[in-house]
Amino acid sequence: MKTYFECIPCFMQQAFRAGKMTAKDDNQLKTILDETGCLIKTFSMQSTPAEYGAEVYRIVREITGVEDPYKKIKEQSIKEAKELYPELKQIIEQSENRLLKAVRIAIAGNIIDFGVNKKFSLKEDVSKILKQDFAVLDFEKFKHSAEKAKTILYIGDNAGESVFDKLLIEEFDAKVIYAVRENPIINDATYEDAVNSGLDEVATIFSSGVKAPGTILNQCNDEFMKLFQSADLVISKGQGNYEGLSDVDRPLFFLLKAKCEVIAKDLGVDKNDIILKDINIH
Amino acid sequence: MKTYFECIPCFMQQAFRAGKMTAKDDNQLKTILDETGCLIKTFSMQSTPAEYGAEVYRIVREITGVEDPYKKIKEQSIKEAKELYPELKQIIEQSENRLLKAVRIAIAGNIIDFGVNKKFSLKEDVSKILKQDFAVLDFEKFKHSAEKAKTILYIGDNAGESVFDKLLIEEFDAKVIYAVRENPIINDATYEDAVNSGLDEVATIFSSGVKAPGTILNQCNDEFMKLFQSADLVISKGQGNYEGLSDVDRPLFFLLKAKCEVIAKDLGVDKNDIILKDINIH
Numbered sequence: 273m274k275t276y277f278e279c280i281p282c283f284m285q286q287a288f289r290a291g292k293m294t295a296k297d298d299n300q301l302k303t304i305l306d307e308t309g310c311l312i313k314t315f316s317m318q319s320t321p322a323e324y325g326a327e328v329y330r331i332v333r334e335i336t337g338v339e340d341p342y343k344k345i346k347e348q349s350i351k352e353a354k355e356l357y358p359e360l361k362q363i364i365e366q367s368e369n370r371l372l373k374a375v376r377i378a379i380a381g382n383i384i385d386f387g388v389n390k391k392f393s394l395k396e397d398v399s400k401i402l403k404q405d406f407a408v409l410d411f412e413k414f415k416h417s418a419e420k421a422k423t424i425l426y427i428g429d430n431a432g433e434s435v436f437d438k439l440l441i442e443e444f445d446a447k448v449i450y451a452v453r454e455n456p457i458i459n460d461a462t463y464e465d466a467v468n469s470g471l472d473e474v475a476t477i478f479s480s481g482v483k484a485p486g487t488i489l490n491q492c493n494d495e496f497m498k499l500f501q502s503a504d505l506v507i508s509k510g511q512g513n514y515e516g517l518s519d520v521d522r523p524l525f526f527l528l529k530a531k532c533e534v535i536a537k538d539l540g541v542d543k544n545d546i547i548l549k550d551i552n553i554h
Numbered sequence: 555m556k557t558y559f560e561c562i563p564c565f566m567q568q569a570f571r572a573g574k575m576t577a578k579d580d581n582q583l584k585t586i587l588d589e590t591g592c593l594i595k596t597f598s599m600q601s602t603p604a605e606y607g608a609e610v611y612r613i614v615r616e617i618t619g620v621e622d623p624y625k626k627i628k629e630q631s632i633k634e635a636k637e638l639y640p641e642l643k644q645i646i647e648q649s650e651n652r653l654l655k656a657v658r659i660a661i662a663g664n665i666i667d668f669g670v671n672k673k674f675s676l677k678e679d680v681s682k683i684l685k686q687d688f689a690v691l692d693f694e695k696f697k698h699s700a701e702k703a704k705t706i707l708y709i710g711d712n713a714g715e716s717v718f719d720k721l722l723i724e725e726f727d728a729k730v731i732y733a734v735r736e737n738p739i740i741n742d743a744t745y746e747d748a749v750n751s752g753l754d755e756v757a758t759i760f761s762s763g764v765k766a767p768g769t770i771l772n773q774c775n776d777e778f779m780k781l782f783q784s785a786d787l788v789i790s791k792g793q794g795n796y797e798g799l800s801d802v803d804r805p806l807f808f809l810l811k812a813k814c815e816v817i818a819k820d821l822g823v824d825k826n827d828i829i830l831k832d833i834n835i836h
Contacts, residue, residue, distance in 0.1 A: 288562060288563050305559065305562050305594055309593070312591035313591060
């Protein structure tokens, strides 16, 4: 997915928010906004928003020296999600359609996003999404693919959401590889966050090599690319991964909540819609 | 009022919105965003947001060649406001406190603002504001000042809102000078817009000389400065004028609806609050 013009004010907003959280003083914050402003001219609209985002957070990191501004927030999100885990597990256990319920729960976890959202209430928002209708639901295809798959590549998104992913992964019989970001970027899940979420108990955790807040294939390491090509099923969580993978040449399933107008427009749905979408552009 | 860091993403948003409306193609729109981005570095946070805004709209104007992108919108706003005029006049006629009702109506007109708001519904929003409590209401002082004033300088804000201003001006016995912007800027009222609003029937319309979307005193012409110093009562409408005049060294009254978090914070009120505030920093 290319960058839309609407994304550019949003990058400034993200630079402000991340800068506000990490800058030592007003001078640092102004420098972050200055440099993010200057970045626009150097950037092509053919790049994905995730690539743009990577540059914005690089600026914040270089100016403030803070490598992982969302570290505490990520720990807190994982903690809160883990507290919900038993209740969510019970919902799945009691469901007549366990897999569909687990898909819903995995999407519900996608609300934990400090790049797009400013505010969310985990428990309330999760309970809303558990009742929400899907705007796109390619469930039968997904179920069929999941049942026959021997290997599943599950591309994770945010820390905390990762605990919700665990609940879905527990429904699969296949060997699951859970892909994470190489470095801290916004509140995206890294190797450490995935381990803290307990994903090592149900999957092989693997860094894609990407430093952007989304899967940019030409930034991925060779091992990831091999997995990406060979896995029987690829599941992509969240907006950032969608941005990088919406045009790729292999079948995969997107699980996400459309949290901004731009992603919604690109998907042909409304903002706040939830989707399980089969993309097969062959 | 100085520029807050929160204003910077908002300038990018305004550049996007005005650019989207006027740019001939994507290249022009990208250039507008590029140049607005580069502008940040050159700007001091000690300047007012209105000065920043003037630069943003200058960029849009220079790149697109469109001098008055909001021309049709302004004409439409004036037309819609004029259609409401008889009904609003009747509300004042039937009121037990005509002046206070006219103040309310003048503030209600302040919702017509394409710089801050994306969407508003004139009739509905006006009827809401007519019932809304004031967050600050220095009415007795205002009434007293208005009754004893021989000359009133009324600094206008947006086109369309100008028709609502007329209803308030009709309640004054004093000679009223209605100040407008020198050039088209966003949907701010110019001389032509004020005449179209019928303000020439109740006031002397006068350009402050300012090309910014707010009254920046060091950009005002000498005639305006004389009026500003000598008028018995100065009324400043809307956010843009507040930005330029909040720290000036003369008593005046601000009439506005706080349409953004930043202005609300600066005024010590909540977003969407309405105020009639006496500023006397002597």
